[in-house]
Amino acid sequence: MDAYIHSLVASESRIKLIHLPHVDPPPQELYLRSVEKYIADLIESHKTHVKEAIINQVLPNSSSIPLAGLVVDMFCTAMIDVAHELGVPSYVFFTSGAAFLGFMFYLPKRYDQLGTEFRESDHESDIPSYVNPVPTSVLPSFVFNKEGGHVCMVNHGRKFKEAKGIIVNTFLELESHAISSFLDHDIPPVYTLGPLIKLKSQTDFSFGGINQAQHEKIMKWLDDQPQSSVVFLCFGSMGSFGASQLKEIALGLEQSGHRFLWSIRCASSDDKFAAPNDCMNLENVLPQGFLERTSEIGMLCGWAPQVEVLAHKATAAFVSHCGWNSTLESLWYGVPIATWPIYAEQQINAFEMVRDLGLAVELRLDYRVGGEVVMAEEIKKAVEYVMQGDSEVRKRVKEISEKSRKAVMNGGSSSASLGRLIEDISRNMVLVEK
Known part of the structure; x- marks a missing residue:
């Protein structure tokens, strides 16, 4: 950093x-x-x-x-x-x-x-x-x-x-x-x-997070997928789950039948103050045979270039922790969210997006670290719903995406607010x- x-x-x-x-x-x-x-x-x-x-x-x-x-x-x-x-x-x-x-x-x-x-x-x-x-x-x-x-x-x-x-x-x-x-x-x-977001640009590999080979592998995989066919799962720089929850996520994705890109991170076992790490032994935390059974429709990665993934034509939906930056990025690119908040103000962000604004699909609103495990059936249903191509939520997200871009243009609401500042x-x- x-x-x-x-x-x-x-x-x-x-x-x-x-x-x-x-x-x-x-x-x-x-x-x-x-x-x-x-x-x-x-x-x-x-x-x-x-x-x-x-x-x-x-x-x-x-x-x-x-x-x-x-x-x-x-x-x-x-x-x-x-x-x-x-x-x-x-x-x-x-x-x-x-x-x-x-x-x-x-x-x-x-x-x-x-x-x-x-x-x-x-x-x-x-x-x-x-x-x-x-x-x-x-x-x-x-x-x-x-x-x-x-x-x-x-x-x-x-x-x-x-x-x-x-x-x-x-x-x-x-x-x-x-x-x-x-x-x-x-x-x-x-x-x-x-929205103040870093738009799609050439990724800088000099400051860590992801190397060029990983980046190219992810983007090449997305390039090979049909348009609007992939659900992207990513839970922020500090988001991670225990083995039991990872197994349920895997089963839910498999049962949904949808293509997926899953940024999977594991909590550090040595330092409670450290950020999560890329999971080194996926076979030990995922259901037996999951990687083989989903090899044609899914990709697992560690750190992911989130903005570039959301901007990609293959990406149709986003299972997110609802951090505010991630929320704005998804709205900018017109990608609806299935909410899975973890910490900080993410739960109340999810509540606003789902209940107040109708711009997201509820997977969970009140999930917290250490809480009850979200089961595969619930994950499957949320993925199926957020991936619907003609849902009201998707239509509303597309509309707000257009408005977000107009807001920062000359004469837009955010441009005018900057002038007043x-x-x-x-x-x-x-x-x-x-």
Whole structure:
């Protein structure tokens, strides 16, 4: 990943990377209790160094120049304090959707009223950014965390309101209800600039993930398949399953009879903090004879070039973890999703896509790591449904695909929103004295 970032910087002279001094991370025990608290404490510990870097490296040595402001990640809201100290505006870059942004605004309001975390026995919540009441079963797991995770996210929601604006990776035509829900509340301007995705391009093999031979093998296999005949299964960089679940997925695919490309990843057995690895001994985790029986219709791989697969004419459907980037990529290319969320906000993303927007097929909405095994019959039915060529979901996805492309063109909703953001930044630039 470092090599990839540096390759992007090398191609754009206006971008400069600044290396901050080392800071000892919080103890790993905190990570096990609350990932959210661990990250929040880690970011908090960098505030002084970020401020010093801006003063000593961003601003020139001899004079003062306009500093447009700070753009901070949605989990780096501690840096809004740095912007305040420098007297410059801050803008939050929110990489999830607008509906989930609304959920983040809902958290402090609920906490102020009840003063406690959610309980798994709670039924549902009326959250303004969602069309339908949201079941507690699809809420992110941090809302139940009593070790600081829930409070951290409540605090992020509060800090968002201190920003000058919020940049969201979505577009008006996709989440009009959620975006309109922000207008009647004390919320900073929301700028919808999406879909911000890396479109199909020459794959860079220098930064890991997949080698050229693997890439060519996958794309050659897709080239040999009929148009709109393949279901693609991929669960993100951190998505993996145990052996019992992998067997059920295999059986469900085989019973469906559809062609498939399956990016199969296995959890690291040595390091609980490590990302999943490519499975080395598939015969040990799949049903006996599965590879031979499906050799004519299926391909298994490790890391897959997801965007290129979704863009391929052979790809008809996507069984996905419903990470927001993956969701936007599938909509851009007009490929309907069968939802299989795993962690983070993926469950509530799946709920929005299926129940609120009608843009996905429900395989599961409330699956979580360590939960009950999804059986082959359920997987088979979802694959058969999402592969239907004339379904209402497929028609709606094709329509939103066209709208997503228009949104980023000149005169489109996201293009216009970008113009408003630039105007706001230009209007609020200030001179910062070193």
